[in-house]
Amino acid sequence: MIELTHFQVLSGLLFAIGLYGVLARRNAILVLMSIELMLNAVNINLIGYSIFMNASESHRALGHVLIIFVITIAAAELALAIAIILRLYRNKSSINTDDINIMRW
Amino acid sequence: MTSLIIFYLASCVVLGGGLAVVLSRNIVYAAFGLIASLSGVAGIFILSFAPFLALVQILIYGGAIVIVIIFALMLTKLEDFRTLSDHKHWPIALVTSLITLGIIISTAFYRPANLTSRSGLDLSKLADELFSKWAVPFEMASLVLLIALMGGVIMVRKIDSRDDK
Amino acid sequence: MESNNTLGLHAAWIIPSISAVAFLIIVVSMRIAGYFYSDRTKLALLAPIVSITAILAGFILFWLVLLDVLNFGGGSISMNWLVVGLTEIRWGIFVDKVSVAMLGLVTFISLLVQVYSIGYMKGDKHFEWYFAIHALFAAAMLTLILADNLLFLYFAWELVGLGSYLLIGFWWEKRSAAEAAKKAFITTRIGDVCLLIGIILLFKATGTFNISTIFHIAESGGISDAILNSSILLIFIGAMGKSAQFPFHVWLPDAMEGPTPVSALIHAATMVAAGVYLVARMMPIFELAPEIMLIVMIIGLITFIFAGSMALVMSDIKRVLAYSTISHLGLMMLCLGTGGVAAAIFHLIVHGIAKALLFLGAGSVMHSIDNETNIWKMGGLRHRMPITAITFFIGAASLAGLPPLAGFFSKDELLLSILHDGQYVVLAITLLGVFLSALYMARVAIVPFLGSTPKHLEQSHESSSIMWVPLVILAILSAGIGFLILPLSSTYPGWAEFIDPSHHFELEPWLMILSIILALAALIFGWSVYLRKSVSAKQIIEFAPSFYKTILNKYYIDDLYQWIIDKCVLAFGNLVALFDRVVINDKAVDGSAISVYMSALKTRVLQTGYLFTYGAAMMLGACGLAILWWILLD
Numbered sequence: 070m071i072e073l074t075h076f077q078v079l080s081g082l083l084f085a086i087g088l089y090g091v092l093a094r095r096n097a098i099l100v101l102m103s104i105e106l107m108l109n110a111v112n113i114n115l116i117g118y119s120i121f122m123n124a125s126e127s128h129r130a131l132g133h134v135l136i137i138f139v140i141t142i143a144a145a146e147l148a149l150a151i152a153i154i155l156r157l158y159r160n161k162s163s164i165n166t167d168d169i170n171i172m173r174w
Numbered sequence: 175m176t177s178l179i180i181f182y183l184a185s186c187v188v189l190g191g192g193l194a195v196v197l198s199r200n201i202v203y204a205a206f207g208l209i210a211s212l213s214g215v216a217g218i219f220i221l222s223f224a225p226f227l228a229l230v231q232i233l234i235y236g237g238a239i240v241i242v243i244i245f246a247l248m249l250t251k252l253e254d255f256r257t258l259s260d261h262k263h264w265p266i267a268l269v270t271s272l273i274t275l276g277i278i279i280s281t282a283f284y285r286p287a288n289l290t291s292r293s294g295l296d297l298s299k300l301a302d303e304l305f306s307k308w309a310v311p312f313e314m315a316s317l318v319l320l321i322a323l324m325g326g327v328i329m330v331r332k333i334d335s336r337d338d339k
Numbered sequence: 340m341e342s343n344n345t346l347g348l349h350a351a352w353i354i355p356s357i358s359a360v361a362f363l364i365i366v367v368s369m370r371i372a373g374y375f376y377s378d379r380t381k382l383a384l385l386a387p388i389v390s391i392t393a394i395l396a397g398f399i400l401f402w403l404v405l406l407d408v409l410n411f412g413g414g415s416i417s418m419n420w421l422v423v424g425l426t427e428i429r430w431g432i433f434v435d436k437v438s439v440a441m442l443g444l445v446t447f448i449s450l451l452v453q454v455y456s457i458g459y460m461k462g463d464k465h466f467e468w469y470f471a472i473h474a475l476f477a478a479a480m481l482t483l484i485l486a487d488n489l490l491f492l493y494f495a496w497e498l499v500g501l502g503s504y505l506l507i508g509f510w511w512e513k514r515s516a517a518e519a520a521k522k523a524f525i526t527t528r529i530g531d532v533c534l535l536i537g538i539i540l541l542f543k544a545t546g547t548f549n550i551s552t553i554f555h556i557a558e559s560g561g562i563s564d565a566i567l568n569s570s571i572l573l574i575f576i577g578a579m580g581k582s583a584q585f586p587f588h589v590w591l592p593d594a595m596e597g598p599t600p601v602s603a604l605i606h607a608a609t610m611v612a613a614g615v616y617l618v619a620r621m622m623p624i625f626e627l628a629p630e631i632m633l634i635v636m637i638i639g640l641i642t643f644i645f646a647g648s649m650a651l652v653m654s655d656i657k658r659v660l661a662y663s664t665i666s667h668l669g670l671m672m673l674c675l676g677t678g679g680v681a682a683a684i685f686h687l688i689v690h691g692i693a694k695a696l697l698f699l700g701a702g703s704v705m706h707s708i709d710n711e712t713n714i715w716k717m718g719g720l721r722h723r724m725p726i727t728a729i730t731f732f733i734g735a736a737s738l739a740g741l742p743p744l745a746g747f748f749s750k751d752e753l754l755l756s757i758l759h760d761g762q763y764v765v766l767a768i769t770l771l772g773v774f775l776s777a778l779y780m781a782r783v784a785i786v787p788f789l790g791s792t793p794k795h796l797e798q799s800h801e802s803s804s805i806m807w808v809p810l811v812i813l814a815i816l817s818a819g820i821g822f823l824i825l826p827l828s829s830t831y832p833g834w835a836e837f838i839d840p841s842h843h844f845e846l847e848p849w850l851m852i853l854s855i856i857l858a859l860a861a862l863i864f865g866w867s868v869y870l871r872k873s874v875s876a877k878q879i880i881e882f883a884p885s886f887y888k889t890i891l892n893k894y895y896i897d898d899l900y901q902w903i904i905d906k907c908v909l910a911f912g913n914l915v916a917l918f919d920r921v922v923i924n925d926k927a928v929d930g931s932a933i934s935v936y937m938s939a940l941k942t943r944v945l946q947t948g949y950l951f952t953y954g955a956a957m958m959l960g961a962c963g964l965a966i967l968w969w970i971l972l973d
Contacts, residue, residue, distance in 0.1 A: 071181050071221065071292055074282045079185050079218070081278030083192050083211075085271040090196035092267030092954050093260045098246055099201065100950070102208045105239065106192050109215045112231075113188075116222045119295065123288035129295055130303040136227055137304065140234050141315045145322035147239050151246045152326035158250045167261070170948030261951055270955050273962050 076117025084110035097154045097164040101147065108143050112136050181221055187214030201247060209240050223294020347407020348416050352432045354397040354404070354442065355481035361393035362474040369467045386467035387457050390474040394453060397481065398446040401439075408439045415487045415551070428548060433487035436838050437684055441484045441616055444688050445609050448695050449477045451809040452604040455699055458806040459600050459706060469509060469598070476502030480609050484616065488548035489538040492617075496534065496581070499613060500527050503605050507597040519593035526590040530580015530614075537573030540566055554623045571624060571631045574617065575638075582614025582668045585642040589897050591665055595657040599702030602657060607664050607698050608691035615671045615687055619680045626678065636676025640765060640772075642669025645894065647775035651782065652890050655712045656701050659783045663738070664694055666776060670753060673769065679756025681838035686749040689737070689820060693746060696734035696813035697783075703727045703802045703810065704787060714783065719792030724801040728788045730814035735784035737817045739777035740858040745821030747855070752824060752835065754850050770857060777858040781865025789870055 083106055090103025119132025158164050187210055194207025212235040219228035261267065304312060365386045372385075407413070417431020434442075453473055460469050479498035486492035508520030538548070544562045545553050557567060578584075583591035594606050605611070618625060618635065625632055643666050650662035667690045674683040704720060704727060705712060721728035737746035750773060757766045801807065826833040889895065947953075 070175075071178055073289060075178075075181060075185075076218075077282035078279055079188065081275050081282065082189055084278060085275035086189065086192040086196055088274055088958060089267050089271040090192075092270060092951055092958075093264040094196065095261050096201065098243060098250075099195070099204055102195050102204060102243060105208065105235070106195060106211060109188075109212060109235075113215060113218055116219060116224060116227065120222045120224075120292050121289050123290040126295065126299050127303055127307070130300050133224060133227060133295060133300045134304055134308050137230065138311065138315055140230060141319060144234060144239060145319045147242060148319075148322045148326045149329075151242055152329040154246060155249055156329050164250055166950040169950070263951060266955055267951070270958050270962075274958060277962055277965050 073117050073121040076113055076121075080110045080114040080117065082110075083107075083113065095165050095167055097157070097166055097169075100166060101150050101154070105143060105147070108139055112139055115139070177221060181218070184214050184217035184221065187211070187217065189214075202244075205240060205244055205247065208243070209236055212236060212240070222292070226297050226300065347404045347411070348414055348432070348434060350400040350403040350407070351434050351442070351485055352416070354400050354446065355478045355485065357393040357396050358390070358474045358478035358481065361390050362471055362478060364389050365467060365471040365474060369471070383466050384457075386470040387453065390470040390477075391450065391453050391457075393474055394446060394449045394477055397477070398443075398450050401443050401446050404434060404442060405439050408434060408436060413439065417487060420491075426546065428490060429488060430491055431487040431549075432485040433550065434485065437616075437619060437680070438484050440684060440688060440838075441612075442481065444691050445477070445480050445484065448604055448608045448691060449473070449480075451812060452600045452695065452699070455603075455702070455806050455809045456598070456600045458803050459702055460598060465509070469506075472502055472505045472509075473604075476506065476605065476610075480613070483613055487550060489541065489550060489553070490548040492550075493531075493535060493538055496577075496613065496617075497531060499610050500524065500531065500581070503527075503594070503610050506601040506605060507594045509597055509601065513596070516596040519590075519596040523590040523594045526587055527580045530577045530587060533573040533580070534577025537570040537577065540570035540573065544570070550620065557624045557627055567624065568628050568631060571621070571628050572634070574621060575625075575631060575635060578614030578617045578672075579638060580614070581617070582611050582672065583642075583665050584614070584638050584669060584672060585645055585665075586896060588642060588646060588665045589893075589900060592653075592658045592661040592893075595655070595661050599657065599698055599705060602661070603695040603698030603702065606661065607694035611664060611668055612671075612687050612691060615668060615675065615683060618672065618675045619684055622675070622678070622680050625675075632676050632678070634676075636673055636762070636765065639669045639672030639674070639676055640768060642666065643673055643772045644669075644768060644775070647772050647779065648890050649893055650779040651775060652887065654715055656704070656714050656717075656783060656787065657698070657712055659714070659779060660694065660697055660701060663697075663776065663779060663783075664690075666772070667694070667738070670750075670769070670772070673765070674753045674756050677757050677760035677762060677765075679753065679760075681835040682749070682752040682756040684838065685824065685834050686753055689745040689749040689817070692813055692820065693734045693737045693817045696730060696810060696817050697738070699806075699810055699813065700727050700731035700734065703806055704731075706802055706806070707800055714786045716793065717787035718790040719788070721788045722792060726801055726807045727810060730807075730810040731788060732784055733814040734817055735780040737821075739780040739862065740773060740854055741862075742855060743821065744818050745816075747858075748821035748824040751846075751851055751854060754854060755845070755847055758847065758850060770853065773854055774857045774861050777861030778865050781862045782869055785865060785869045 087103045087106030087110060090106065091100050094100055094103065115132045115136050119129050122129060122132075154164055157169065161168060163169075189211075191207045191209070191211025191214060195204045195211065198204040198207060212231060216228040216231040216236075219225070219231055368385060368389075413434040413436065415431055415433040417429040420428045420430045422428070453470065456469065456473070460466055463469065476499065479495050479502055483492060483495035483499055486495055504520050504524040507523050508517050510516045511520070541553055541562075542548055544566045545556045547553060547556075556562060562570075580587045591606060591611065595602055597606075625635070646662045646666035646669060650659050650666060653659045653662060667686070671683040671686050671690075674686065701712075703724065704717065707724060708717065708720075711717065733744065737744035740747045740750045742748075754766065754769065754773075757769060824834045826836075831837065892898065
């Protein structure tokens, strides 16, 4: 039978993959994709708890509602991130994250 | 038992797509990996009796987000991405993500007390909740979306107008 | 203490309020008038009219209060000021025979001095401001007299000091006036701080500021001896500062830099008497500490003799009067030290009137001869300004103690009080002081007014009527008020019994005759030295030249203070300044800035600017927190 643990392990694995991508990849668009992976890992966790928790319907609906919000925010974030990346590319002719270090000392 | 097999299949798609995103040398393959991974998540949603969420997942991620990412790839110089090199400190990244993985997995074995067997949620109930109790956050989310889109448009347009001068 | 709230009691708290309101009106109208009229002389009379109306109203209300006290014996009213926990602090007034007498003195002298000032200060740049401060001072002084609790009293005490400071430094463009104002303020401030500490000690011991309640607690032994003695001593030091007692007397002669009417009001009749009044008011607890009473007496005696001797050698007419004031205040303190409240208060009133008269007379002289104050440059003024001369003679004779003028009676009462206390040595020294005071009074009256007129004074003339009318009123009072000491009718048993029913009116003929003889001897001696020159002053000086020089230099006390300030205070100040520069400024302030800068130099390397570093650090931090959470939870 499918259990909550399955969802949690899957979610953890996907989150770790996404995290590795965020840290290790140097292309800004790939970093963005990895962030999407991490957000989906969260969604998996949420849906897992939503269907396995012994709680009232309105409580369990909270999991679904949160997933919808996460997807919405992911879309908004992506729109802005893409705009930022495009602008960076225009200014610096590069979307390599190592080239973007003007915020340092 | 069937559902467990389907779950494992979906998991493989999810994780394989994810690995393709983070390991692929070609960015276009990475984008395809992302599509696969997100579709796998949609499969997980279906297994969780949430077909509506699966639909939303495919529509928004598959239909919108990935397309936008691919557009971004087109607008930047694709040639640079043909061969992608990773960060030279990638082992640190690996260790960090493994530690995180360890912590998350270990939480999986702290089982909450009141679990039931897998049970779904009626879509009408979700709609009820979303548009009554969560109506204000829902509207806020729409505002956030609007503002983000406006911000994106302004950012990109400003560059154009400055370039024109 | 909530007793009969009679009409008189309500009148009493209105008296200072009117003057306070007058102050506000004058200041605000000055401000407003400044916007509309560049030439303020048109409005100049507004300020004196407001302030004099206020003090006149106060003087009229005084009679109501007096009637009330005579009929009902006074009382107190108060209202809540603030409540902190269980401690209540109240505003309130307390009226008894002593305070009503002071009330009459202050309103009356203020009224006359303010009227006189219209003539004296005419044409001054800050004419309105002068009257504004006068109103403020009157309000503060009247509050001080009426206050029923020590905190309220202290509040008024400081305001009085402020008024004094502002009026001494009224001509602040003059450097010496500004210096004198500072000196007065700082010297009295030493006393004020002691007074405050004393009040706080009493408050800590009793939990109340109310004077009568403190008396009750003290009399029932509710305050330990050490606390009682130290707080009383501190309160007395406060009184010494205000009343210019030795060794705090140095400010009063310098305070003569202010306008002369100010000297008459503040530095002769009212404010300097506040210390004496305070001691008289606190007498019930002073009596519980015989050692402190002895100190009061000794300080009074020293001041009386020292100041008297200095008054004898000064050549500035106002300074002579100032030292005379100090001397007489010393006499009052001396008398208080023997427990003679009634006599001290009576002398306070008599001296206040006479000294106000003398100062106003001196002001009248200075006004007509171009602000000359050196008595040796005056002479024969009696022909030029007869009214001033006659009134001045009456005032001087009164203070010298010639019968039947007021000073004779009050001085006699003081001597009697000392005699009753059994202090024969003190009495003998006091009689010497009586001789001295008669002598310097003879000097300051004879030298400017009698003799021949120097050439440069031939243009001098009598002052305008607005100035000499107050002089005449004061002279009449100064001559006549002494009879209040006598049991005039069946309902009035004489001053001593009126104030304190346990005393009775009495006379000691030999003491009276002795004091008359001393006064006359001093006058004759002064006459022969300063007018007939049959005894050469020079010869007397040569008898003990170094002693003369010492007195002339005010016993070097001012120089000693200056030396202490220069050597000790300034050296300490430099040390503190050095500490401030080196430790506080260089090490602490700059040092902390430098250490932040240096540590920033070291730690800013952490800010790589790379996404990788930030992301890894963030995630590892989150993992660390999760692990910590686990550890703590298990």
